Amino acid sequence: MTYKVLIVDDAEINLILFEALLKRMGNCESRCFTNAVAGLACAKTEDFDLIIVDYMMPELNGMEFITAVRLTPGRQNIPVLMITANDQKQVRYQALEVGATDFLTKPVDKIEFMARVKNMLDLGASRKVLENRAAWLAEEVQKATAAIRERERETVLRLSKAAEYRDPETGAHILRMAHYSELIGRGLGLSDADCELLLEAAPMHDIGKVGIVDNILLKPGRLTPQEFEVMKQHAVIGHEILKGSASRVLQAGADIALGHHEKFDGSGYPAGLKGEAIPIFSRIVAVADVFDALVSNRPYKEAWSLERASAHIQAQAGSHFDPACVAMFFKHWDRILEIQQRFKDPD
Template sequence: MKQEILIVDDTPINLVLFEGLVKKLANCSSTTFADPVQGLLWAQAHTPDLIVLDYMMPNLNGIEFIQRLRSIPGKENQLILMVTANDQKDVRYQALDAGASDFLTKPIDRLEFLARTRNLLALSAAQRKLSDHALTLAAEVRVATADILQREQETVIRLSKAAEYRDPETGAHILRMAHYSQLIARGLGVSAADQDLLLHAAPLHDIGKVGITDNILLKPGRLLPEEFELMKKHASFGYEILKDSKSSILQAGAEIALGHHEKFNGSGYPQQLRGEAIPLFSRIVAVADVFDALTSARPYKPAWSLEAARAHIQSNAGEHFDPACVAVFLELWDEVLVIRERFNDQEDDWTTLLNTLL
């Protein structure tokens, strides 16, 4: 691949001289401009290996050229060979401050020009090689990071599936409430990264139910007070299972597991947190989980109508639920219905459904 040298000098005879010298360099080509403004425009749009730049030019001198070029993102390391007169020491100091890489003095010495340009071109080639290597490494890191993220997400899926084996809730329920949660987070202005984190962590909200005995977990009727006290422990169980993980998804899942049964008025469990003391993800999941639980049939209850469940959520804003989460949920009602239709219980296949989280 040929290396390219941009030459900017307002004196035509100098352009001819420089072009002739460049031809003596192996595998090099030159682009020339007598107008420094046009040369700067070209340099902004291209990435030459070296710029040979005269200082004394009309409209835009060499130092101004360098300053403008260096101010452009991506041009900070452009190699520039400044051409000055022998008595212009102050100019050379200013050019160094502006970002000149090296100097030539007039009258141009042919051997010196060839030596300095070869050195700078070798440096340019090394810079490009290093940059290409950095891009390759960045691409490899992205691939490795994506692989790690997919493994984390698979862990979430398998943990969620383990809980599902102990609980009459379906895979479709897990996906609906996770997508409802993401929807609410988006409406609240949560960052895209945290929306995605919530989508993948929300399915872990009830992982602690693996620690609840079958006679309580699968009881078809209403739980006795002492049974309900045991059932409430699933929130703490889930937190204990997930809390020490280094995975951001499992850490978020631990927070959600612990806090999604807290109530905005402080009457929830296990810590009786109130208002914004309840973590945001837990406040969001509380709305999503209760709504889907109400509208889903279970062995111990029929499904509520959408209208009845919506009214329940709305009437409990400020009591059970964060009013801001409820407001967003109702505002995005049409999208809620789309999610409900997309993940229906008739397509309750874990492999198919949970692949949507990968």
């Protein structure tokens, strides 16, 4: 391995000496500057394994040079050897504070110089190996995490499809309402992580319907009050299925399942929560889910027109729905229509 060393010293004789000693080491190539400003510009633009800098120089002394180097992005860990004729401790303390790694006092002893340089280069090389190892490990962890998240995403979709087999809603419905939900979340300023979580968890909103008997779940007509009480239990059943998981996606799904039938005015179920007491994910999903259900065909109803469904959602802002969620839904109406076309129901 060949090391790159930058030498900055206003005395030409010192540059010649240091460069000769580095050549004797056999694995170093050097760049030399008598002008500290030019040397600093080089240090900022080129990568070096070691910087050797004199303390007393015109225009820019060693302290100022090191300070400027350390403020340069990517130059915080380069070993810096300061050469000085000053053996006062206060000077060394100050140099350590601004980022010097080691010191040599003039006149420089050749053996000590080469030993110090070798040690600093070896330490720097070891640090780079560790940094590369850490970067590799971080990449491997990221790959493994991505694989786990992909398996988790598949599990969520399969759970959601389990409900499909018993519910007249389609797989396209859960994709549409999930993407509508993400769009509303972004409009409300939720973080990227929360929007992604919402996209992945929203499809589980009706997973509790697997626990509702067929004669109620699949009834083509209007439910009786007694039947509706049974149907309302799907929110609690969904929460019971998903709660207690170590997965953030399933945790979010449990909250959405429990709260997506709550209403902003407190008249919803199962808990009669009101306003912002309803979790934000549930408030968002409520808008997305109801809109898509209205404009979709079901055994018990024909699909509503976009105009009729839009008017209904807007009319229910502040009573059934969070007005902020409704506003964000219609603010991105063009995107809503794009999602609707992208995830059409099969013929």
